[in-house]
Amino acid sequence: MPHQNLNTYICAGDHPDITEERKKATFNTDNFAATLWGTHEKLERRREIAKYVEEHPELHDPYPTEFMDRQESLENVTRKTLLWMEHAENAIDISKQEEGFYFGTLITGSQGHPLSIHLIMAIPALMNNADEEQLDEWLPKAINREFVATYSQTELGHGTNLSKLETTATYDPKTEEWILDTPTVTATKWWPGNLGKSANYTVVMAQLITHGKNYGAHPFFVQVRDEKTHQPLPGVILGDIGPKFGMNANDNGFMQFKKFRIPRRTMLMKNAQVLPDGTYKPPLHPKLGYSSMIFVRSAVVGLMSLYLGQAATIAIRYSVIRRQGEIMPNAGEVKILDYQTQQYRLIPQIARAAAFRFAGIFALEMYNTVIHEISKGNMDALADLHALASGLKAVATFQTALGIEQCRFACGGHGYSLASGLPQIYSVAVGGCTYEGENMVLLLQLARYLRKRAIEIKSGGPKEKPTELSEYLFKTSAKHSLIGTNVSSTNFEHVIESFEHVARRLTLFAHSKLEKLEQSGMEHEIAINQTAVPWRRASHAHTRVALTRIFAHAVQRTTDIAVKEVLQDLIKLYIYYEVGECAAELLEDGFADGHQIEFAKDQVLEVLEKLRPNAVSIVDSFDFNDRELNSVLGRRDGNVYENLLAWAKSSPLNKHDVMPFHHKYLGKMMEDAREQSKM
Ligand SMILES: Cc1cc2nc3c(=O)[nH]c(=O)nc-3n(C[C@H](O)[C@H](O)[C@H](O)COP(=O)(O)OP(=O)(O)OC[C@H]3O[C@@H](n4cnc5c(N)ncnc54)[C@H](O)[C@@H]3O)c2cc1C
Numbered sequence: 001m002p003h004q005n006l007n008t009y010i011c012a013g014d015h016p017d018i019t020e021e022r023k024k025a026t027f028n029t030d031n032f033a034a035t036l037w038g039t040h041e042k043l044e045r046r047r048e049i050a051k052y053v054e055e056h057p058e059l060h061d062p063y064p065t066e067f068m069d070r071q072e073s074l075e076n077v078t079r080k081t082l083l084w085m086e087h088a089e090n091a092i093d094i095s096k097q098e099e100g101f102y103f104g105t106l107i108t109g110s111q112g113h114p115l116s117i118h119l120i121m122a123i124p125a126l127m128n129n130a131d132e133e134q135l136d137e138w139l140p141k142a143i144n145r146e147f148v149a150t151y152s153q154t155e156l157g158h159g160t161n162l163s164k165l166e167t168t169a170t171y172d173p174k175t176e177e178w179i180l181d182t183p184t185v186t187a188t189k190w191w192p193g194n195l196g197k198s199a200n201y202t203v204v205m206a207q208l209i210t211h212g213k214n215y216g217a218h219p220f221f222v223q224v225r226d227e228k229t230h231q232p233l234p235g236v237i238l239g240d241i242g243p244k245f246g247m248n249a250n251d252n253g254f255m256q257f258k259k260f261r262i263p264r265r266t267m268l269m270k271n272a273q274v275l276p277d278g279t280y281k282p283p284l285h286p287k288l289g290y291s292s293m294i295f296v297r298s299a300v301v302g303l304m305s306l307y308l309g310q311a312a313t314i315a316i317r318y319s320v321i322r323r324q325g326e327i328m329p330n331a332g333e334v335k336i337l338d339y340q341t342q343q344y345r346l347i348p349q350i351a352r353a354a355a356f357r358f359a360g361i362f363a364l365e366m367y368n369t370v371i372h373e374i375s376k377g378n379m380d381a382l383a384d385l386h387a388l389a390s391g392l393k394a395v396a397t398f399q400t401a402l403g404i405e406q407c408r409f410a411c412g413g414h415g416y417s418l419a420s421g422l423p424q425i426y427s428v429a430v431g432g433c434t435y436e437g438e439n440m441v442l443l444l445q446l447a448r449y450l451r452k453r454a455i456e457i458k459s460g461g462p463k464e465k466p467t468e469l470s471e472y473l474f475k476t477s478a479k480h481s482l483i484g485t486n487v488s489s490t491n492f493e494h495v496i497e498s499f500e501h502v503a504r505r506l507t508l509f510a511h512s513k514l515e516k517l518e519q520s521g522m523e524h525e526i527a528i529n530q531t532a533v534p535w536r537r538a539s540h541a542h543t544r545v546a547l548t549r550i551f552a553h554a555v556q557r558t559t560d561i562a563v564k565e566v567l568q569d570l571i572k573l574y575i576y577y578e579v580g581e582c583a584a585e586l587l588e589d590g591f592a593d594g595h596q597i598e599f600a601k602d603q604v605l606e607v608l609e610k611l612r613p614n615a616v617s618i619v620d621s622f623d624f625n626d627r628e629l630n631s632v633l634g635r636r637d638g639n640v641y642e643n644l645l646a647w648a649k650s651s652p653l654n655k656h657d658v659m660p661f662h663h664k665y666l667g668k669m670m671e672d673a674r675e676q677s678k679m
Pocket residue numbers: 117151152153154157158159160161190191192193247252431434435436437438439440441444
């Protein structure tokens with residue numbers, strides 16, 4: 001029998017339907033939360049930080065940000081960002097990145113803030129691209145916030161294709177300066193976060209030209225506004241790109257240079273260098289400059305787990321408050337979470353959020369290890385890391401966006417209201433499909449890695465010892481999938497091996513298609529494009545293997561027995577749901593048969609039923625508080641309806657019973673019509 005207080009989120013005054021759910025918990029929610037957040041100590045710190053924010057009203061919004069226009073949003077979030085920094089020393093251990101991030105999120109919300117790109121991209125870009133002398137000069141100032149920086153790569157005409165960026169940096173050895181120029185409209189920098197109004201410095205990616213030769217895009221660290229007046233410097237044109245699908249508290253900007261001169265040492269010289277006479281010295285490893293991008297991609301995976309977890313929390317809590325329709329006639333309306341279809345829509349999202357959580361941690365740990373190895377001159381694992389981060393980022397952002405939309409659909413009409421918080425979470429999360437490498441392009445980059453492995457497989461084996469996540473490519477599959485032959489076990493090895501078979505087969509399939517096209521005389525590059533869809537499938541399949549392996553390891557490592565049991569249910573759901581997702585690929589070559597797919601589908605329904613009573617307690621264990629969720633539907637206390645009404649009443653439109661323009665238009669229209677009908 002579940003113990004009454006295993007769920008620590010129960011409070012007096014909560015909606016009885018949500019309390020009833022929480023009393024069903026079969027595990028201690030704090031223990032689960034500690035597993036997700038790392039340790040009990042880290043969980044405790046989260047709560048202390050959240051309490052601090054609650055106790056300081058100046059850190060709150062004066063009214064819901066959904067009712068603010070962009071200028072109000074920008075001013076409000078800028079005010080709060082400064083307070084975040086002022087309060088940080090009292091509230092958090094500033095040496096701990098995760099505390100800073102959490103404290104900041106609680107204060108600034110999810111729609112962006114003026115230091116977003118300074119913290120997430122500009123500082124990492126400096127750390128990865130500036131040489132020691134440059135770091136000594138700029139890093140302390142950046143950390144001290146003596147300037148606000150951003151990262152300017154994308155242009156109006158080009159984002160993905162870095163080699164065709166048009167902004168030029170031409171070296172003038174006479175003055176030892178670079179001349180930055182925007183030669184065409186399409187060369188205008190477009191999108192950089194916080195560039196529009198907030199930042200005064202930026203890392204700029206520009207084509208490096210010296211002694212008449214173009215060496216490709218390189219990073220420069222450029223002052224673009226006056227430190228005192230904040231006016232754009234002469235020769236720099238700056239502005240905001242206008243409202244977007246989301247993140248409207250971020251002033252994404254545009255920028256043009258008019259033969260703007262900057263000193264030689266503003267080129268970031270950790271990797272490539274240009275000497276005073278204009279001699280170009282290439283980087284040791286051409287991909288080194290991309291390491292800050294790999295870092296952000298790895299971090300994005302963890303971020304997606306938060307967004308999907310938040311959406312699932314909102315939808316699942318609301319689904320035990322909302323009653324609509326009956327399952328048994330005259331037995332009373334049921335909680336909508338009791339419908340199997342609702343469970344099928346929502347509970348897999350919790351499983352995916354957990355999978356992305358563990359994958360995000362894994363990717364960042366791998367990033368740190370690889371960067372450490374690189375600092376010792378060992379580049380071996382860089383390609384593996386790049387491949388893993390590309391695949392995880394693409395799959396996690398895409399599935400998160402779809403998952404959040406499922407959560408929103410599952411909340412009916414109230415999901416469409418900004419009061420639910422779901423459109424805001426979606427609008428921010430879906431941006432992740434595009435920024436930091438457009439998803440399709442990333443999957444095709446991963447395909448390049450798989451192509452190399454396919455050549456190695458065909459020529460007898462790996463050139464170097466493969467990593468834990470790629471060694472399966474060099475194994476041979478069993479004749480037939482073992483899905484469904486090990487029913488009672490919680491060991492999903494045989495299912496993961498089936499995913500490995502799919503990934504290996506799709507890789508070799510795409511490779512043989514490519515070879516055939518080439519043998520028929522097609523040029524390599526054309527043949528690659530003609531096989532891009534099969535390669536994309538292979539990349540997705542390879543990433544599925546990584547996600548399931550990482551998730552399985554995390555479950556194995558869990559020590560709390562009750563938490564492990566619920567995680568085993570979640571991974572079971574995750575894995576068998578994935579079997580459904582790749583059913584066609586398992587059936588295509590006869591590796592699995594229809595019975596096995598049916599078996600997997602039954603497992604999904606079975607485990608959904610088992611997870612149903614724990615659903616609220618599992619989402620509680622993500623430990624998102626009400627400020628973070630910013631959702632009337634997802635409130636911890638479940639008191640949804642009265643608060644929806646209160647939220648609507650705070651709409652500025654409701655300040656007027658009669659709109660000031662009413663009599664000018666609608667009022668006049670009706671009056672005229674009445675007059676006319678009297679005639
Ligand atoms: C919210 C947000 C924040 C951003 N922040 C920043 C920032 O701070 N700094 C910055 O510099 N940029 C930023 N960007 C820009 C972002 O990095 C680019 O939008 C992204 O790199 C994609 O480039 P693109 O827009 O040119 O798309 P495109 O490259 O034009 O892609 C359009 C379509 O073409 C396809 N495509 C393109 N190339 C290929 C190919 N080789 N093979 C197959 N298909 C292809 C893509 O898959 C996609 O479907 C941001 C964007 C967003 C949405």
